Amino acid sequence: MYVSVCIQCKKLLSRKNLNLTRKYTELFYNLMVPIFKRWLLRASIILSVIGPGIISGAADNDAGGITTYSIVGAHYGYQMLWLLPLVGLVLWLTQDMGARLGLVTGKGLAALIRENFSIRLTVIVIVLTAISNWMNIVAEFAGVASVAHLYHIPKTLLVAIAASAISFVVIKGNFQIVQRVFLTSSLLYLAYVIAGLKANPDWAAIASGSFIPHFSMEHGFLFTAIALVGTTVTAWGQFFIQSYYVDKGVKDADIKLMRWDITAGTLWTIVVAFFIVVATASTLYPKGIQINDAAQAAAALEPFAGYLAKHLFAWGLLNASLLGAGVVTIATSYLITEAFGWEGKVDLGLRESPAFYKLFLFFIITAGLFVLIPSIPLVPTIVFSQALNAMVLPLLFICMMVLLNRKDIMGMKTNSRLNNVLVLAAILLVSALNVSYCYALVSKFFKIL
Amino acid sequence: MLFLSTLRNAPVYDSSFALVGKYKDIIASAVADQYAPVKSLVVTLLKGKGEFVILWSVVENASRVGIHLSALLSRVTSAQVDPTDIRLREKVLDHQIVDITGARVVRVNDLQLGTIEGRMCVIAIDVSLKALLRRLNLDWVDVFNMIPVRLIDWRQANLVSGSVQVAALSKDVVHMHPADIATIVEDLNVNQGSELVKSLDLATAARVFEEIDPETRRILVKALSPDKVALITDKMPLDEVVDLLKSLPAATSAELLSHLQSSRAATAERLLQYSNHSAGGLMTTEFIKCSISCTVAQVIEEIKKRSFTFRFIHYVYVVDDENHFMGVASFRRLITSDPNQTMQEVMRDRKGLKTLKPEQPLREVAVIMAKYKLFSAAVVDKKRQLLGVITLDDIMRQLVSHIYDV
Numbered sequence: 001m002y003v004s005v006c007i008q009c010k011k012l013l014s015r016k017n018l019n020l021t022r023k024y025t026e027l028f029y030n031l032m033v034p035i036f037k038r039w040l041l042r043a044s045i046i047l048s049v050i051g052p053g054i055i056s057g058a059a060d061n062d063a064g065g066i067t068t069y070s071i072v073g074a075h076y077g078y079q080m081l082w083l084l085p086l087v088g089l090v091l092w093l094t095q096d097m098g099a100r101l102g103l104v105t106g107k108g109l110a111a112l113i114r115e116n117f118s119i120r121l122t123v124i125v126i127v128l129t130a131i132s133n134w135m136n137i138v139a140e141f142a143g144v145a146s147v148a149h150l151y152h153i154p155k156t157l158l159v160a161i162a163a164s165a166i167s168f169v170v171i172k173g174n175f176q177i178v179q180r181v182f183l184t185s186s187l188l189y190l191a192y193v194i195a196g197l198k199a200n201p202d203w204a205a206i207a208s209g210s211f212i213p214h215f216s217m218e219h220g221f222l223f224t225a226i227a228l229v230g231t232t233v234t235a236w237g238q239f240f241i242q243s244y245y246v247d248k249g250v251k252d253a254d255i256k257l258m259r260w261d262i263t264a265g266t267l268w269t270i271v272v273a274f275f276i277v278v279a280t281a282s283t284l285y286p287k288g289i290q291i292n293d294a295a296q297a298a299a300a301l302e303p304f305a306g307y308l309a310k311h312l313f314a315w316g317l318l319n320a321s322l323l324g325a326g327v328v329t330i331a332t333s334y335l336i337t338e339a340f341g342w343e344g345k346v347d348l349g350l351r352e353s354p355a356f357y358k359l360f361l362f363f364i365i366t367a368g369l370f371v372l373i374p375s376i377p378l379v380p381t382i383v384f385s386q387a388l389n390a391m392v393l394p395l396l397f398i399c400m401m402v403l404l405n406r407k408d409i410m411g412m413k414t415n416s417r418l419n420n421v422l423v424l425a426a427i428l429l430v431s432a433l434n435v436s437y438c439y440a441l442v443s444k445f446f447k448i449l
Numbered sequence: 450m451l452f453l454s455t456l457r458n459a460p461v462y463d464s465s466f467a468l469v470g471k472y473k474d475i476i477a478s479a480v481a482d483q484y485a486p487v488k489s490l491v492v493t494l495l496k497g498k499g500e501f502v503i504l505w506s507v508v509e510n511a512s513r514v515g516i517h518l519s520a521l522l523s524r525v526t527s528a529q530v531d532p533t534d535i536r537l538r539e540k541v542l543d544h545q546i547v548d549i550t551g552a553r554v555v556r557v558n559d560l561q562l563g564t565i566e567g568r569m570c571v572i573a574i575d576v577s578l579k580a581l582l583r584r585l586n587l588d589w590v591d592v593f594n595m596i597p598v599r600l601i602d603w604r605q606a607n608l609v610s611g612s613v614q615v616a617a618l619s620k621d622v623v624h625m626h627p628a629d630i631a632t633i634v635e636d637l638n639v640n641q642g643s644e645l646v647k648s649l650d651l652a653t654a655a656r657v658f659e660e661i662d663p664e665t666r667r668i669l670v671k672a673l674s675p676d677k678v679a680l681i682t683d684k685m686p687l688d689e690v691v692d693l694l695k696s697l698p699a700a701t702s703a704e705l706l707s708h709l710q711s712s713r714a715a716t717a718e719r720l721l722q723y724s725n726h727s728a729g730g731l732m733t734t735e736f737i738k739c740s741i742s743c744t745v746a747q748v749i750e751e752i753k754k755r756s757f758t759f760r761f762i763h764y765v766y767v768v769d770d771e772n773h774f775m776g777v778a779s780f781r782r783l784i785t786s787d788p789n790q791t792m793q794e795v796m797r798d799r800k801g802l803k804t805l806k807p808e809q810p811l812r813e814v815a816v817i818m819a820k821y822k823l824f825s826a827a828v829v830d831k832k833r834q835l836l837g838v839i840t841l842d843d844i845m846r847q848l849v850s851h852i853y854d855v
Contacts, residue, residue: 106640114556115543119584122543246638247668341545341556341576 052244053095053258055179055327056237057265058186060091061272062324063143064136064389066317067382068231069273070297072224073280074289078202078209080225081277085210087232088270090426095262097400097415097423098238102245103255104413109242110339113399116409125395126339129235132392133332135385136236137367140328142378143321145371146294149378150314156372163368166326171357182323188316189272195304196275201282219444222437227383229430230390232269238396240331243338276300292379325364333359387437394431397423452575453537453560454584455513461492462515463522470494472516474538475562476502476530477571484570484603485535487562489528490516504528505569537571540608546574547607547633549625554636559584561600573600627653631660634669643672646681655684663696670697670705679708687713688733688843691720720837728814729807731847732828732837737765741775745795746788748778763824766835767796774799774827774835804829807836815844 072080098109105112114122141159148158169178216222245258280300284291291297298313305312333356336342342355370376401423404415415423459472474491490503490511501522509519518525535541537560545554558580561573577599582588630649634642634657646654646669658666658681670678670693682690682705690709694702694717706714716734723729737755739748748765756762765783767775776796786795803821805814805828818826818841825840 106638111545119543119581123585340578340581341558 052099052241053261053263053265054268055183055244055265056095056241057267057269058183059324059327060232060234060237060265060269061186061189061320062136062140062328063146063317063321064139064231064324064382064386065269065273066276066320067139067143067291067294067297067379068224068227068386069276070280070284070300071291071379071383072228073277073300074284074291074297075224076221077281077285078205078277079214080228081206081209081274082211082213083225083228084270084274084277086429087229088266089422090229090429091233091237091269092262092266093419093423093426094233094238094397094400095241095266096259097404097419098242099245099258099262100255100413101400101403101410102242103258104410106246108246108335108338109239109400110335112403112409114339116403116406117399121399122339125399126336128392128395129239130332130336132385132388133236133328134363134367135388136234136328137325137332137363138370139382139385140321140325141368141371142376142382143317143324146378147314147318147321150294150298150310159368159371162322162325163364166322166329167361167364170326170330170360179323179326182319182326185315185319186323188312188319189276191301191304191312191316192272192275192279195301196278196282199279199282199300199303201278206278217436217440219437219440222433222440223387224383226390226433226437227386229433230388230393231386232273233393233430234389235392235396236328236331236335238400239335240327243331243334279303292377294378325367329360329363329367332363333357390430391434394427394434397427397430401427451511451562452580452583453542453562454580456511456516457584459511459513460515461490461518463518463525464509464520467522468495469518469522470501473500474536475505476534476536478531478534482604484565484572487569487571488534489530491536502528502530535608541574544608545637546601547637548576548601549605549607554633555601571603573603574606575600627656628660630657631662634661635665639668639672643669646673647677651680651684654681658682658693659685659689663692666693667696667698670701675704675708678705682709686733686735687716688720688731688735688837691717691730692725694721695725723807726811726847727807728805728809728811728828728839729836731811731814731843732805732807732839733843734837736825736838737762738768738835739765739792741767741769741791741793741796743792744788745783745786745790745792748792749783749788763840764838765792766827766838767792768835772835773833774804774829777802777827802827805839806830811844811847814839815848818844 101107101109101112107115110122110126113125117125141162144159144162145155148155241262280291280297283300283303284296289296289299294313294317295310298310301309301313336359337356371378371381401415401420403409405420407414453475456472456475460468461470461472463469470492472490473493475487476489476491477485478488479485487505489505490508492501492503493499494501503518503525507518507520507525509517511517542557542560545556547553548555555576557574558577559575560571561575562569563572564570565572575598577597579588579591579596579598582590582596630645630653634645637645642665646657649657658669661669673681682693685693690713694705697705706717709717720729720732720734725731737748737752739751743751752762752765762780764777764779766777769775775793776798778792778796782795782797803817803823803826805817805826807828807830809817814826817823818839823841825838827835828837828839830836
């Protein structure tokens with residue numbers, strides 16, 4: 001009897017509860033759904049446009065990026081900070097140019113170069129870019145190998161796993177989904193921001209380093225400065241962002257959103273770079289540590305993460321390397337197929353272009369094997385690859401400038417004069433760095449003689 | 450036989466063997482379905498006097514070494530250039546073309562010129578690596594002749610740069626199978642692809658739209674105006690429209706749904722609830738349905754009136770007044786039976802038939818259809834209401850994409 005009453009009560013209660021709940025749910029639903037829908041609509045519009053800039057911004061902080069920025073901070077303290085805003089400006093300008101080229105012409109950079117310049121110049125640009133990109137992929141695998149070194153795993157094993165995982169995801173799976181995972185995990189870099197703030201940096205020195213240019217004709221300084229430029233502004237990034245915008249099919253009206261995307265990507269790159277430099281400069285530089293392997297670079301995260309610094313650094317580096325290896329290899333294979341007419345699409349249509357796959361596997365396998373050469377110095381390899389990147393840039397920028405100033409290509413949207421002047425200045429800056437480095441190299445060579 | 454690229458930087462001499470300038474370009478006139486006859490030669494004059502267009506009839510011979518004219522330059526008048534004429538080096542070489550027989554987009558590495566019926570014409574397009582090497586003076590790389598030469602007949606090719614040519618392209622393209630046109634649209638960039646779709650008639654555009662891969666389709670919908678997309682979707686079978694709606698972002702999908710005719714929109718909304726890989730998602734709602742009391746003659750009359758709106762009509766589905774599924778009658782049965790019989794007598798009763806439930810997954814549907822050797826099967830809900838029909842081609846497409854990953 002008692003039990004049945006209880007059950008009855010419970011039923012009553014629950015029905016009443018249910019009604020109440022339903023009422024509240026309805027109220028909540030009526031209130032929230034329009035808001036949510038509107039929010040979703042806006043988010044979907046933003047998400048559909050935002051992407052290329054942020055992806056390439058995040059991929060900029062790849063193995064090459066982390067290593068180079070760490071070396072900049074560890075070896076030269078705050079002295080090179082003034083370069084960062086300049087490099088950021090160059091990055092923003094050139095990415096904006098690439099995106100505009102893509103939006104107006106609906107063609108990738110490689111296709112435009114092929115169609116508007118001589119075949120020789122095309123081959124030179126493509127081959128140089130391919131070589132520097134290949135070195136970049138090598139750097140990404142060097143990043144993977146460094147992680148293996150940190151954990152005392154044989155590097156052959158980890159590199160092989162990484163290479164096959166990337167190939168599998170790109171060829172069989174959906175790289176775009178994986179890319180999102182990597183992008184989200186690149187928030188790991190926030191660790192550097194906290195580490196930089198917690199390391200009690202000398203803010204006065206940072207200010208003077210950021211605003212007062214410091215320059216030296218010493219070989220090491222120039223080399224590192226070039227690597228700093230080359231790791232932030234990349235040749236593959238130019239091709240990547242343009243192709244991506246072409247494939248997204250963004251309308252003219254979305255140029256504003258595109259600018260936001262690029263600005264966000266650039267800011268992310270530069271802010272992370274800034275804090276990596278600050279973190280390493282305030283922890284490693286005073287002790288005079290020269291970074292020769294990843295373990296020393298990891299020490300910069302100690303003020304924030306303590307004994308976990310090693311693990312945080314390793315996972316960040318692994319994430320960066322894998323994202324970078326995927327993006328750079330895709331971009332490179334794509335630009336080659338585009339220039340020589342063996343096209344496929346970046347998105348899903350990849351399966352139709354066997355040339356793309358052959359190139360992709362070629363780059364992954366050769367770069368992976370290169371890193372496996374015993375006793376190859378990982379850190380110098382990485383930095384060298386970034387410096388090589390900077391050497392290709394002036395040529396590429398000149399091609400883009402010419403294209404952007406042609407009325408028959410750009411119509412009403414040719415480059416503004418201000419834009420031209422700024423990019424010209426950027427070209428001069430990068431070339432000046434390159435030339436002075438070569439000069440320093442030659443004079444060093446003669447001194448040895 | 451002459452490759453256009455071999456003329457690069459060739460000096461031009463007139464009949465007195467005086468150097469007058471350098472080769473710049475060759476102009477050919479575009480004639481449909483013919484090898485394009487070469488019309489004139491563009492010369493960059495010496496001392497920066499600009500370019501000069503000379504009729505091809507004045508050209509005596511042309512080779513890598515040089516181009517010789519059969520008259521003095523001072524006697525030659527400048528030739529007319531029509532707006533439809535094509536500058537081969539500027540507009541064709543290194544640009545993309547559509548290879549119509551191969552149904553794909555390729556890049557022109559070189560052009561082959563030759564004499565046909567006494568006239569110099571553009572004969573073929575070289576798209577092979579070999580042509581690239583030749584232009585780079587790297588022929589020696591291919592000592593063993595390992596690299597194949599791939600030529601495309603000029604008549605089977607179409608330029609795609611600029612929207613003007615895309616419009617011209619569509620004339621040839623109409624005769625291709627929609628699936629092949631879809632491949633071309635996928636290969637072109639968004640602007641060109643949407644131009645091409647716009648230039649097709651709506652019925653073809655609709656069939657092409659069905660074949661394009663979802664990702665490209667999503668981008669195309671964004672590039673085309675909503676009105677145009679609405680017009681195209683009106684011509685598509687509803688199940689394909691629903692597939693399209695599913696692949697779009699929520700906002701675009703809702704907008705497109707609002708453009709649909711109200712009767713279709715309601716059905717579409719219902720279909721949207723089913724998952725892509727269930728019977729409900731696979732089925733089409735466009736099939737011939739008739740009442741159980743109809744006579745065969747009436748049904749045949751109905752088919753004659755409406756058959757063009759359906760892709761396939763292998764079976765007529767019989768329902769009672771409340772849309773309960775009663776049975777099917779094959780085409781053969783309808784034709785061979787007496788026109789005065791009612792459908793009740795002619796049809797195969799549902800009791801002997803295998804029907805599908807909307808929530809059944811693709812795998813089960815495929816197994817059932819294979820086991821009972823069905824060309825199509827009715828999808829029926831719990832109350833025996835006829836919801837739709839699954840045909841073999843829908844299953845086939847799904848299965849192929851599962852198996853071969855295309």
